[in-house]
Each structure stands twice: as structure tokens, then as C-alpha cells.
Amino acid sequence: MPTVTMIGGGQLARMTHQAAIALGQCLRVLAATDADPAAQVSADVVLGSHNDLADLREAAKGAVAVTFDHEGVPLAHLQALEAEGVAVRPPSAALHFAQDKLAMRVRLAELGLPVPAFADLTGDRDTARAQFVSFGEVHGWAIVLKAIRGGYDGRGVWLLDDRDEALTVFDEQYAAGAGLIVEQKVAMRRELSAMIARSPFGQGGAWPVVETVQRKGQCAVVLAPAPGLSDGVAEQAQQMALRLADELGVVGVMAMELFETDDGDLLVNELAMRPHNSGHWTMDGAVTSQFEQHLRAVLDYPLGDTSPRAAITVMANVLGADEAPVMSMDERLHHLMARMPDAKVHLYGKGERPDRKIGHVNIVGTQNDSVADVRERAERAAHWMSTAEWTDGWDVH
Amino acid sequence: MPTVTMIGGGQLARMTHQAAIALGQCLRVLAATDADPAAQVSADVVLGSHNDLADLREAAKGAVAVTFDHEGVPLAHLQALEAEGVAVRPPSAALHFAQDKLAMRVRLAELGLPVPAFADLTGDRDTARAQFVSFGEVHGWAIVLKAIRGGYDGRGVWLLDDRDEALTVFDEQYAAGAGLIVEQKVAMRRELSAMIARSPFGQGGAWPVVETVQRKGQCAVVLAPAPGLSDGVAEQAQQMALRLADELGVVGVMAMELFETDDGDLLVNELAMRPHNSGHWTMDGAVTSQFEQHLRAVLDYPLGDTSPRAAITVMANVLGADEAPVMSMDERLHHLMARMPDAKVHLYGKGERPDRKIGHVNIVGTQNDSVADVRERAERAAHWMSTAEWTDGWDVH
Structure with a gap:
């Protein structure tokens, strides 16, 4: 079976490795240290820097494709690898727009996509x-x-x-x-994310559009699909993301973060050309997870079914504890499992620091669960994992 | 986070490692070679033999629990480890009955459980x-x-x-x-499997009872839940398995393989005290997979929700090709994905030999899918992966 190399040893690489195992593979990761989240769990680790072309070459050796868990690799290095015949996915020509917000804004405007x-x-x-x-x-x-x-x-x-x-x-x-x-600054109702995948063959696939809730500038909660979003607007968002991926030649998954304005219009905020926090719900809530889909795309396999498994799935990020926690992570996990046997916990093997993302919890709704109930449970679970303090219901507004 | 050691580097350890990653862990495996299915994908591999006490001690060092992906470890070695304070799970006193079919038959009969x-x-x-x-x-x-x-x-x-x-x-x-x-030899309608888990604390959890279809003496297909099984008989099977696990002090997951006789009675056939082929459907078809549940049990965490995610899930084993296959596994996978975007494929990283289990496919039914349809698709997918030959419908009877 083919080897895929992911540059970066963070949680996105860690979860991509989980998906690689099912496909008969082992993900190779280029990690800074063997304590990186992905390096802890993969048998194929190259230690080095994403800023060092020699390290990138070493990691790419024998791999059928090189991909990324972050946008930080110098574009010139990627162009050098491409010149040497390495399949860089997404290619540097596309990744450029995820690395450079000015180029992205200019290109989106040229393509007639709505931007602030x-x-x-x-x-x-x-x-x-x-x-x-x-x-x-x-x-x-x-x-x-x-x-x-x-x-x-x-x-x-x-x-x-x-x-x-x-x-x-x-x-x-x-x-x-x-x-x-x-x-x-846009007067908006809420933030949305349209997550799609595109293969080199040109196949595209879109998951349901989700609502993302930001706190302190980072994604805290994702509601999948976005509650109350009309089919027309959802399809518009998916089409915008698929069209852009096509225009830019993106390969792999891509998140298009959007504002839904007070007037109900969509504006493009950011792009990420890699697995993304707004897609973590797919691990338990969709037929194909973003991590498996990313691998399928970079390998030019046919894409997987993006159907949701439930009417509502909510993801909540687990953040590092504010101070030295009363309970170890192991104890907190134990107690959460006792309270919520259906909570799907994903931990990244990271040390705790305030507001650092160290894991996430997915709650997949069952019949008759309201969005508010599922959200309340997901937020309560994540809050508990972060603070070892239960709330009697969590204010979700 | 704690380290669990699994003795054996086969596909069961490989899939347990996937589950360990989500719990913030890396599964340590004692494997014979670094080409073993689990050794290919885990960062924590001890090379050695399950027949060698020194190797077992090395693998157990620093682990909070030692568990198994097969029943082949000499009981005396496990007793030695237990005497040294190692948490062997399931304990040797229980594992004995999975290793010794005579002891198992005698004990089942003593407990009044129905046996041939x-x-x-x-x-x-x-x-x-x-x-x-x-x-x-x-x-x-x-x-x-x-x-x-x-x-x-x-x-x-x-x-x-x-x-x-x-x-x-x-x-x-x-x-x-x-x-x-x-x-x-029992005149029987079909074979069933009651898969349960038990923690040291004594908590038990049972998945829906499944129907297993055997070919050439090994499990080929699993229908979850067993079609047409009455609630009463299903509950009887679950209670038998939970009671036995309790009586024997089993820790971890356990499969109780059963015959449903022509008269509709149940007889116990075999026991396995580890993740089992009849539980592979849980990876995609249940809220908690057997692999996550096994880890939760051996760690004495509270057990996870065993609810099915769908009205029917069918698992079909992928066997090694009979002769030198026309297409590589990678190509076969590519084509399967093109035909069935919702097929969940799990490959073990094993070389092909005729009738060797090298992977499995799960098809999770959606609303309105009949059992026959889902089964036909699962068998067709597995047949394709084994032979690179499509059938126009697969005779499931």
C-alpha cells in the first residue's frame, strides 16, 4: 500500500494516522519532536523541521504524496520539491492562497466570490x-x-x-x-464553515455546512449541520467552496469559513487547505471523516460518502486547564465516561496550557434529541474535561 | 495517560491501537516482527515472543494493564506476571477457560448454561x-x-x-x-454471537446479538443485529454472556458464540476473551466499538454506549486472493471506493494467502435498506476486494 507523508506532527496528523490505519497504511509524519501528538502514535516518524528543505526531502522519500497539517511550510521549499517530482498535495500554487490572506482576498474578489x-x-x-x-x-x-x-x-x-x-x-x-x-467588520448573524474535498481527478465532495461558534478567537463549538440554514444558502456555500477549490486546483480537504450576515448573505472569511477544526464532527457524525477523505483525495482515490449519520452532531473543543488541574486528564476522562457513555472523546496527547486545544468531544444526536440538548451535552462534556467542574446545564447562548 | 500493553501484533491489536489514539494513548504491542499488522502502525513496539516470559515482562514494564489479541500465551507465564503485580486482563483464572475447551465445557455445564x-x-x-x-x-x-x-x-x-x-x-x-x-453436531438454524464487555469494577455492557455466517470454518459475514431474533432470545443470550463473564471474572470484551437450534434453543459453542471477528461491525455500526470498549474495560473506565447506529449493519471479511491477483490491493480499494462510496473498509496490512483474513468491510444500512440489500452489498464489496471480480449481485443464501 502507498505511503503518504504529512508535514507536521500535530493533532491533525494524529487523527489522519487513525484513518490511514483503516486504509492499510501507516501515515509518515515529519515532526519536530517525538512527543508531538502524531509522533507519539505513528510507527513512521521523520524528526525535523518543516522549514528545512533537506528534512522535507527526507520525509518525502518514497512517499506517493506529501501533504500538510498546517500552512507553515515555505512555498519555495514546496516548489523545489515539486520541481524534483514530488506530488505536493495541495500543490504550492493552491496552498499559496491559504498562506497569504492578501492573495486570497484578491483572488476571491477576482472570481466574484463575496468578501468583506x-x-x-x-x-x-x-x-x-x-x-x-x-x-x-x-x-x-x-x-x-x-x-x-x-x-x-x-x-x-x-x-x-x-x-x-x-x-x-x-x-x-x-x-x-x-x-x-x-x-x-461584518455585522453578522453567525459563522459558518463549508468543508469540501477535491481529488486530482477533479472529483468534489461536500459535507453539510456547519455553524461554528468562536470564543477568544478560536473555534469552540461546531453544530452540524448549521441549524435553520436554508437548503438554498447551504448549497450556495457548498458550491462556492467547490468552485474555488476547482479554480485554485486544491487537492485534499478544504474549509471555507463564512460569515452569514444580518441580511442573510454569505461572505468568505478564511480558507484552510487541510483537515480543519470545523470538520472534527465528521469523525463520528458522518459516513466519511475528513481525515479519511483527505487521504482519499491526496491519493486520488474516489471520495467517500459525506452524508451525516444523524440529524444533529455537535463538536466541542477541550481546552487546557487554566491552572494545575485538581484531577489528571485520565481521571477527568473516567468521570466523563461515567456521566456520558455516548460521548465520543478524542484526545491529542498534548500538555495542558490555558486555552490550548487538547482534544474534542463529539455528541451524535439520536432521534428526538433537540439541537439545544445535544449542544448542551457536548459543551458540558468539554467544559468538564477542561476544568473538572460540572455545571448543571451550560448556558449555550 | 496510561499505557496498555497488548500481547500479539495482529489485526486486533492494530484496531485497538486506533481506538487507543482517541483516548490519548498509544497502544504498546508485543509483536513477533515489525511487519506484524499492529507493529506497522504503533510507535510503541516490543519485539519478542508471547511464549517467552522475559519478553512478556519487558512488554509489561510500566504498563497499567496487559491484555491480548489472541489466546496463545502460556498460562504459567501469566500467573508469573500476576505474582509480580502485573494487572493481567482478562486474568489468567478467566483466560484459562478461553484456552481450554474441556475446562470451558465442564464449567459451562456446572453453571447450568446450555451446551451440546x-x-x-x-x-x-x-x-x-x-x-x-x-x-x-x-x-x-x-x-x-x-x-x-x-x-x-x-x-x-x-x-x-x-x-x-x-x-x-x-x-x-x-x-x-x-x-x-x-x-x-447440533441441528441448527444458524450461529449467533453475544458480545459483551466487563470491567474489573463489575460493570457489564452488551451489544445487540448478531448472526454469524461461517464459511470454511471461519467467520465470513456478520449481520447486526441478528435478523428476526426475538427480543426474549436476544436478551437470554446477553444475560448468559454477562453472567458467565461475571462468574469467571472476565475483564475486557468477550464473545460468546452460540448455536440457535432448529427448535429455537440456544447452545454455547465457543468463548473468546478478546476483541472478536463477530464484533468488527461495531467499528462503524455502534456508538462504541469493541476496541474502544476493550480498552475502557481493561483500564477500569466506565463502559461506553453499545447502541447500534443503524437498524442493520453487515460486516464481510476480506480474504486473501486465491492466486496472484490481477490488481494490487491498492487498485482494488480504488475501484471499490468508486462503486461504493459508503463502504467502510478496514485493511490489516497483511500479505495475501488464500482464505487468510486480510481485512473487512462494514456497510451501515440507511433508512429503507433491507437486510438482504445491505448484506448483498457487503458481500459483493468483500468479494471484490478478495478476487477483483465483480458479481452482478451476490447469492447470499
Whole structure:
């Protein structure tokens, strides 16, 4: 059976390895240390850096495809591998748009896909500052300043509502050398994610569109499918994601994060060309998980069935404890299992730090379960795993 | 998180490792070679023999529990480990009955559980032969001769219908040194399996009782739940298995294989105190898989929900190709995925030999699917993976 290499040893690689086992494979991972979540569990680990071309070459040796659990690999290295005949999936030409928020915004706008108003602040300081001020004057000072590269889970994103504060942050970040863009802050109902897969052959597959709930700038809860979303809007989101993947030549899974505005319109927020937090629900709630699908896509296998297994599945992230926890993770797991025998827990083998994602819980609804009930149980389970404190019902609003 | 060691590097350990990953662990396996199915995919492999006490000690070092993917470990070695404080699960006192078919039959009969008529043929040659003849005269010559130890997948079991043939096989096997028992061949409707789990705390959990279809002496197809089985008989089977596990002090999952006689009665056939072929359907068809449940049990965690996810799930084993296959396994997988996007394939990373189990396929029924349809699809998928030949419908009768 073929070998796939994943660059990065985090939880996404860890869960991709689980899927690889069923397909008769062992996922090879390029990990920084043997304590990385994926390196702990795979028999085929290359230790090295994703910034080092020699390490990337070593990891790619003999693999039929190289893929990623993060967007951090220098594009020039990927182009070098491609020139040497390595099947880089997604290819560098597509991954570029997941790495560079300015290029992504420009390309989306060219393709006529709906995006928030934005401006390029990469010019010299005086020009960029003048553009920034002008943008604020035109669109109002409810804005989002973003680093073009390297942001995730709230890092590299500044939500600003005040002119003076905005200019202070701009001055600091510009001086620190961050390439920046500014976007209008959108008055929105909620955030959605359209998760799809695309194979080199060109086959596409879309899971139901989900609602994502963000806290402290990172994904906290996912409701699958998004409650109350009309079929028309859901299909529009899926078609946008499939079309974009086709236009960019994406291979693998892709998450298109969207805003549903107060007017019910969709705007594209971010793209991720890899398994994504908004797809973790598929591990238990869909016929084909995002991890199996990603492997199928990068191997150019036919894609799997994306049907949901239940009317509602809710995923809640488990975060690292705020302080030294009273109970070990093992004890917390034990107690959660006693309270919720149907909770599907996925732990990443990571050390705890406040707000660090160390696992997630999926609750798959059964007949007659309301969305609110399933959500309440998923959030309570994750809250317990994070804090070893039960709540008597969790405020989900 | 705790480390569990599994003795044996086969497919059962491989799939247990998948479940361990979700619980934040890495399964340690004692494997004969690094090409064993589990050794290919786990980061924690001890190479050695399950017959060597030093190797067993090495594998047990630092583990909170030692468990098994087969019944072949010498009981004296397990008793030695237990004397040294190792948590052997299931304990040697229980495993004894899965290793020794005579002890199992005697114990079941003592407990009043229904078993076929049987006789002990372990005495000296003349006494044993006389008992054999007497058994045949009383019960008729439709009999089953069994080796007391080491049989699996049809090995060590002889189905006999003729006096002369029976005596020939008896003479051969007795001379070869096999400890033997004889049982009456039961006129039966079908075979069933009651799969349960038990924790050291004493918690028990039962999955729905399934129908197993045997071919060439090994499990070929599993229908979950067993079609048309009355609730009363199903509950009787579950209660028998749970009670036996309790009486014997079993820890982990246990399969009780049963005959449903022509009269609708149940008789106990075999026991397995480990994940079992008749439980593979749980990986996709139940809330908690047998592999996760086995880990929960040996760790003395609370057990998981055993509810089925669908009205019918069918598992079909993929066997090694008869001759040099026209297509590689990778190509066969590719084509299966194209034809059945909802088929859940589990491959073991094993080389192909005729009739060797190298994987299985689960088809989880959706609403309106008949049992016959789901079975036909599962058998067709497995047949294709074994032979690279499609059938236009598969005769399931």
C-alpha cells in the first residue's frame, strides 16, 4: 500500500494516522519532536523541521504524496520539491492562497466570490497608513486588522472599534514588520464553515455546512449541520467552496469559513487547505471523516460518502486547564465516561496550557434529541474535561 | 495517560491501537516482527515472543494493564506476571477457560448454561477411544471432534458424519498428541454471537446479538443485529454472556458464540476473551466499538454506549486472493471506493494467502435498506476486494 507523508506532527496528523490505519497504511509524519501528538502514535516518524528543505526531502522519500497539517511550510521549499517530482498535495500554487490572506482576498474578489470590503496595507508606511485611515473613514472604524501570514486561532487578527486604538495597533504592527490588510467588520448573524474535498481527478465532495461558534478567537463549538440554514444558502456555500477549490486546483480537504450576515448573505472569511477544526464532527457524525477523505483525495482515490449519520452532531473543543488541574486528564476522562457513555472523546496527547486545544468531544444526536440538548451535552462534556467542574446545564447562548 | 500493553501484533491489536489514539494513548504491542499488522502502525513496539516470559515482562514494564489479541500465551507465564503485580486482563483464572475447551465445557455445564452433549477424550488411548465410540453410539455419528487447545478459524475442529472416518481422524489426532473432546453436531438454524464487555469494577455492557455466517470454518459475514431474533432470545443470550463473564471474572470484551437450534434453543459453542471477528461491525455500526470498549474495560473506565447506529449493519471479511491477483490491493480499494462510496473498509496490512483474513468491510444500512440489500452489498464489496471480480449481485443464501 502507498505511503503518504504529512508535514507536521500535530493533532491533525494524529487523527489522519487513525484513518490511514483503516486504509492499510501507516501515515509518515515529519515532526519536530517525538512527543508531538502524531509522533507519539505513528510507527513512521521523520524528526525535523518543516522549514528545512533537506528534512522535507527526507520525509518525502518514497512517499506517493506529501501533504500538510498546517500552512507553515515555505512555498519555495514546496516548489523545489515539486520541481524534483514530488506530488505536493495541495500543490504550492493552491496552498499559496491559504498562506497569504492578501492573495486570497484578491483572488476571491477576482472570481466574484463575496468578501468583506478590504484594503492592501503592504505599501510604504505613509501610503499604508493613509490607506488605512481612508478605509476607516469610508467603511467606519469597526474593522479587522490582519497579518497576511501566519495567523491562526485568533493570532494575527485584531478586532478594532475605535480610530485611535486602531491606529495605535496599526503603527505597532507595521513597525514590527507584519504585512497587513484591513477588512470591514461584518455585522453578522453567525459563522459558518463549508468543508469540501477535491481529488486530482477533479472529483468534489461536500459535507453539510456547519455553524461554528468562536470564543477568544478560536473555534469552540461546531453544530452540524448549521441549524435553520436554508437548503438554498447551504448549497450556495457548498458550491462556492467547490468552485474555488476547482479554480485554485486544491487537492485534499478544504474549509471555507463564512460569515452569514444580518441580511442573510454569505461572505468568505478564511480558507484552510487541510483537515480543519470545523470538520472534527465528521469523525463520528458522518459516513466519511475528513481525515479519511483527505487521504482519499491526496491519493486520488474516489471520495467517500459525506452524508451525516444523524440529524444533529455537535463538536466541542477541550481546552487546557487554566491552572494545575485538581484531577489528571485520565481521571477527568473516567468521570466523563461515567456521566456520558455516548460521548465520543478524542484526545491529542498534548500538555495542558490555558486555552490550548487538547482534544474534542463529539455528541451524535439520536432521534428526538433537540439541537439545544445535544449542544448542551457536548459543551458540558468539554467544559468538564477542561476544568473538572460540572455545571448543571451550560448556558449555550 | 496510561499505557496498555497488548500481547500479539495482529489485526486486533492494530484496531485497538486506533481506538487507543482517541483516548490519548498509544497502544504498546508485543509483536513477533515489525511487519506484524499492529507493529506497522504503533510507535510503541516490543519485539519478542508471547511464549517467552522475559519478553512478556519487558512488554509489561510500566504498563497499567496487559491484555491480548489472541489466546496463545502460556498460562504459567501469566500467573508469573500476576505474582509480580502485573494487572493481567482478562486474568489468567478467566483466560484459562478461553484456552481450554474441556475446562470451558465442564464449567459451562456446572453453571447450568446450555451446551451440546460432549465427552472428555483426554484419558489413555484405549479408554478415550472407547468413550469416543460410546459417545457416537449414543448420540449418533454426526459429531464434532475438537482439539482442546490452540484451534481457531476452523483449525483444530473436525466435522464428521461417518463412524469410520471419525475413528480414523480420532486415531490420527490422538497419536499426534492433541488433547481432544467430542461434541454432538447440533441441528441448527444458524450461529449467533453475544458480545459483551466487563470491567474489573463489575460493570457489564452488551451489544445487540448478531448472526454469524461461517464459511470454511471461519467467520465470513456478520449481520447486526441478528435478523428476526426475538427480543426474549436476544436478551437470554446477553444475560448468559454477562453472567458467565461475571462468574469467571472476565475483564475486557468477550464473545460468546452460540448455536440457535432448529427448535429455537440456544447452545454455547465457543468463548473468546478478546476483541472478536463477530464484533468488527461495531467499528462503524455502534456508538462504541469493541476496541474502544476493550480498552475502557481493561483500564477500569466506565463502559461506553453499545447502541447500534443503524437498524442493520453487515460486516464481510476480506480474504486473501486465491492466486496472484490481477490488481494490487491498492487498485482494488480504488475501484471499490468508486462503486461504493459508503463502504467502510478496514485493511490489516497483511500479505495475501488464500482464505487468510486480510481485512473487512462494514456497510451501515440507511433508512429503507433491507437486510438482504445491505448484506448483498457487503458481500459483493468483500468479494471484490478478495478476487477483483465483480458479481452482478451476490447469492447470499
